Amino acid sequence: MTHHILKATKKTVHLGGFSQQLEPALTVDSGDTVDVETYTGYYIYDKAPSEFLTPEFIDICENLAPERKVGVGPHLLTGPIYIRGAEAGDVLEVKLKAIKPSLPVGFNAIRTGWGVLPHQFTQPALRFIPLDLENNITEFPTGSNIKIPLKPFFGILGVATPETSRNSIPPGCYGGNIDNRELQIDSRVFLPIFVAGGLFSIGDGHSAQGDGEVNVTAIETSMNGTIELKIRKDLQLTTPIAETPTDIITMGFGQTLDEALEFAVKNMINFLERFANLSPEDAYVLCSISVNFRITQVVNSPQKGVHGMLPKSIFTKQISL
Structure with a gap:
């Protein structure tokens, strides 16, 4: 297995979405690891303070080529990474081996018309939030003595689909903007x-996010990590699943919370049928008495x-993907 280093430059990032037409930033073999x-x-x-900026980041923002701008989303993504031998119908296993903020500051933004309370908070607001990376905390608001532990994760982990361009904002069967704060170090994400x-x-x-991410953003942070990419031809999935x-x-996405919950429950039932050999009815009961839906x-x-x-602790025999 080979270890790679993928720096973020104007040639290795893309903006706003996913596209199968993008030139890969890196090609790897199944089982390789990448510092990203x-x-x-x-x-x-x-609008950012100096500690938020690096020469490489400024170069990206000022000189990113039009062909690397593939959607209307606000997200700057590193990749895509091409995995040799990966075919449609396979599953990509992404193991998160390291995740760490690279700069001592992040930001939170309220955007007009977005969030849970768009009619109450109508004005845009941008806050840069200092991060104490030595002690792994941040104080917010500054001077409040409210100390928030940093629990860094990547909000977006996704693959390309047959469409020419896909907006980076909504998550879906391909992963994308999942924004699941549970996906921290030593987690594995499985993507069709x-x-x-x-x-x-x-x-x-x-760097930190509450369930719901209710005002549109978390502490948005430039982040470095180490990932392992593996092709799983022994799995068949139609939606992402993860293991911590x-x-x-299991995950559910829908235009309403009711719809998203329904899909998350159905996906959990399917998992329990396949990997724990439960009947659909027993799996449904287990979901009600032991699975936490958030x-x-x-x-x-x-x-x-x-x-x-x-x-996983409720199983006397190990259960894993």
Whole structure:
């Protein structure tokens, strides 16, 4: 297995969406690991303090080529990464081996017309939030003595689909803007593959986020990480699933929370049928008595997200993907 380093430059990032027409930023073999660098804040860099900016990031913001702008979303993604041998119908396993903010500041933005309370908070607002990376906390508001632990994760983990361009804002069967704060170090994310090579992209780093991400953003943070990419030809999936050290996570996306919850429950039932050999009815009962269904996010229009967390500790025999 080979270890790669993928720096974020104007030639290795893309903006706003996913596209199978993008030139890969890197080609790897199944089982390879990658040190990956990501930046965030493309549209607000001119308002940012100096500690938010690096020469490479400024170069990206000022000189990104038109062909690397593939959608209307605000997200700057590193990739895509082409995995040799990956075919449509396979599953891409992404293991998150390291995740760390690269800069001592992130931002939160309220956007007009977005969020859970768009009619109450009508004015845009941008806040840059200092991060204490040595102690892994942030104080917000500054001077309040409210200390928030940093729990960094990547909001976007996704693959390309047959469409020419796909907006980076809504999540879907390909992953994308999942915004699930449970996907931290030592988690694995499993994504259905739709095109040759998978064309995996990553970004949208968050240093801290509450379930729901109710005002549209978390602490948006430029983030570095180490990932392992593996082709799984022994799995068949139609929607993303994840595994943390403690839980199996199924996901549901829909235009309402009711719809997203329904899909998350159905996906958990399907998982329990296949991997725990339960009947559909027994799986449904188990979902009600032991699975925790939580709001992932409610702001990535038009898709809201719900995820179900199945504790692995309830099984006497190991259960894993």
